[in-house]
Amino acid sequence: MVTVSERGEPAVPRATLRTFPARVAAGYLLQHLGxxxxxxxxxxxxxxxxxxxxxxxxxxxxxxxxxAVGVSCLLVSRWLSRISYVHAMVTGLLLAAAMFAVLPYxxxxxxxxxLLLLAGLGTSVNVLLCRAITAHLIPSSADRNRVFSAxxxxxxxxxxxxxxxxxxLVAGGHSRLLFGIVAAFYTAAAVIVRLVLPGRIRPxxxxxxxxxxxxxxxxxxxxxxxxxxxxxxxxGSGLYAQFFSAFALLIxxxxxxxxxxxxxxxxxxxxIVLLQVPVSAVVARLLxxxxxxxxxxxxxxxxxxxxxxLLGAGIPLVGAAFLAVAIFSVAETIFTxxxxxxxxxxxxxxxxEAFNLRQACWTVGEAAGSFCGGSIFLVLLNHGGxxxxxxxxxxxxxxxxxxxxxxxxxxxxxxx
Numbered sequence: 001m002v003t004v005s006e007r008g009e010p011a012v013p014r015a016t017l018r019t020f021p022a023r024v025a026a027g028y029l030l031q032h033l034g035x036x037x038x039x040x041x042x043x044x045x046x047x048x049x050x051x052x053x054x055x056x057x058x059x060x061x062x063x064x065x066x067x068a069v070g071v072s073c074l075l076v077s078r079w080l081s082r083i084s085y086v087h088a089m090v091t092g093l094l095l096a097a098a099m100f101a102v103l104p105y106x107x108x109x110x111x112x113x114x115l116l117l118l119a120g121l122g123t124s125v126n127v128l129l130c131r132a133i134t135a136h137l138i139p140s141s142a143d144r145n146r147v148f149s150a151x152x153x154x155x156x157x158x159x160x161x162x163x164x165x166x167x168x169l170v171a172g173g174h175s176r177l178l179f180g181i182v183a184a185f186y187t188a189a190a191v192i193v194r195l196v197l198p199g200r201i202r203p204x205x206x207x208x209x210x211x212x213x214x215x216x217x218x219x220x221x222x223x224x225x226x227x228x229x230x231x232x233x234x235x236g237s238g239l240y241a242q243f244f245s246a247f248a249l250l251i252x253x254x255x256x257x258x259x260x261x262x263x264x265x266x267x268x269x270x271x272i273v274l275l276q277v278p279v280s281a282v283v284a285r286l287l288x289x290x291x292x293x294x295x296x297x298x299x300x301x302x303x304x305x306x307x308x309x310l311l312g313a314g315i316p317l318v319g320a321a322f323l324a325v326a327i328f329s330v331a332e333t334i335f336t337x338x339x340x341x342x343x344x345x346x347x348x349x350x351x352x353e354a355f356n357l358r359q360a361c362w363t364v365g366e367a368a369g370s371f372c373g374g375s376i377f378l379v380l381l382n383h384g385g386x387x388x389x390x391x392x393x394x395x396x397x398x399x400x401x402x403x404x405x406x407x408x409x410x411x412x413x414x415x416x
Contacts, residue, residue: 020138021150023196024130027189028151031093031126032158034185035069037178038100040163041170042116048175050109057109064113068120070363073128074211076121077356085133086199089126090190096122097186104176126189128359132203132351135344141293142284144344148337149280153273160269204350211356216348220357225294228404229342232297233361235400236335238369239304239393243268243328245373246389247311247321253381254317264325271329279333293342298401300335303327305397312390 042065046058080088099119106112134147169178220226251261283296307327310320343358344351372393380389 021147024134024147025150025154026196027192028130029154029158030185030189030192031123032155033162034182035123036158036162037166037182041166044170045175046112050107050112061113061116065116065120068117069123071359072121073124074356074359076125077211077352080352081203084200084202085129086193086197089129089193092122092125093186093190093193097183100179100186101183104179128355131340131355133197135351135354136201141341141345142287145283145287145337145341146280148340149276152337153276156269156272160266203352212353212360213349216353220346226346228294229346230361232294232301232404233339234365236297236301236304237362237365239301239397241366241369242373242393245370246377249378249381250386251321264321267322267325268329271326272333275330276333280337283334293338293345296334296338297342298405300331300338301397302401303331305394307331308390308394312387312394314387
């Protein structure tokens with residue numbers, strides 16, 4: 001028996017619905033083992049590999065790769081509906097595998113940057129389509145959230161394991177071996193995707209030449225509920241970006257022990273892996289009872305803000321930082337999968353258009369948050385004002401939740 005999605009499209013058979021999260025997460029885990037095997041050592045490898053590489057070259061390469069992973073899928077989304085999800089995902093993964101396999105043998109900075117841009121494109125396409133095929137096939141918000149939560153677990157397992165192995169290999173002078181392993185992970189991900197996901201289903205055609213149609217954006221912005229989802233997603237991703245910008249700078253500045261600094265980031269990944277399943281079960285029950293994805297986005301933003309209150313409260317940093325990381329990680333288990341769940345329900349022309357819009361909102365918020373965390377925070381930190389930054393950011397987050405949630409509560413009272 002086959003279910004029908006909320007968009008009226010064929011969904012996965014009920015017999016395989018329970019295994020679908022694992023099917024998607026298996027390829028996602030392998031891809032991210034490769035991605036997180038590259039990310040923490042890329043700057044070191046580039047400096048060693050390109051004779052006389054300037055900071056500008058290294059910075060451009062890193063910016064290009066991270067940016068390509070984030071948004072380069074938007075450049076090709078209009079062509080993705082011409083082939084099946086699986087063929088496009090396999091093509092993206094094999095493109096990334098080929099680029100990483102060649103990369104350690106190239107010493108030209110322009111060519112290296114080109115290879116990284118193509119590798120980022122392949123990764124970006126796979127990430128986009130992993131989300132889009134879930135929205136296409138899975139029938140309910142709760143079931144979709146389980147799949148997005150499984151992806152979140154896969155990402156954090158990779159983030160906990162891969163950097164240590166990558167740093168060890170590069171420190172031992174085995175960067176070519178590392179990139180060979182990374183290419184093997186991407187290739188294995190392509191094989192898994194080809195074997196376990198339905199191979200004939202194509203994305204619905206997009207709106208035309210643009211990744212997100214202008215009429216779609218205008219329609220969503222006119223609707224108060226849809227507009228709140230867009231704003232909450234961008235605001236929450238800006239707070240999320242503080243962990244890898246301002247928080248990383250704070251720990252680097254205030255904590256002298258390298259193992260202790262690293263333990264905060266490992267703790268984040270481990271907490272998410274341990275809590276994502278039970279949190280997702282609670283979230284699924286809430287969604288089944290009629291709680292909206294927007295309300296759960298607000299809960300995530302509020303928890304992000306509470307974690308930042310702790311950093312600005314004047315508590316001794318070592319303990320405060322671990323408690324802040326714990327609360328931040330719980331917020332992440334709610335917020336990150338729920339962003340995908342919320343965008344899957346927006347009335348767009350296709351799942352690809354919905355997740356192109358998700359990618360754009362997330363990137364805008366994360367980029368703005370990273371800028372604040374890497375510039376404003378650094379200025380305040382150097383002038384003894386770090387606590388002011390965290391308390392101001394927390395106040396902004398809680399104020400945003402209050403402003404976004406007020407119309408929701410008003411509408412509930414009116415309906416009653």
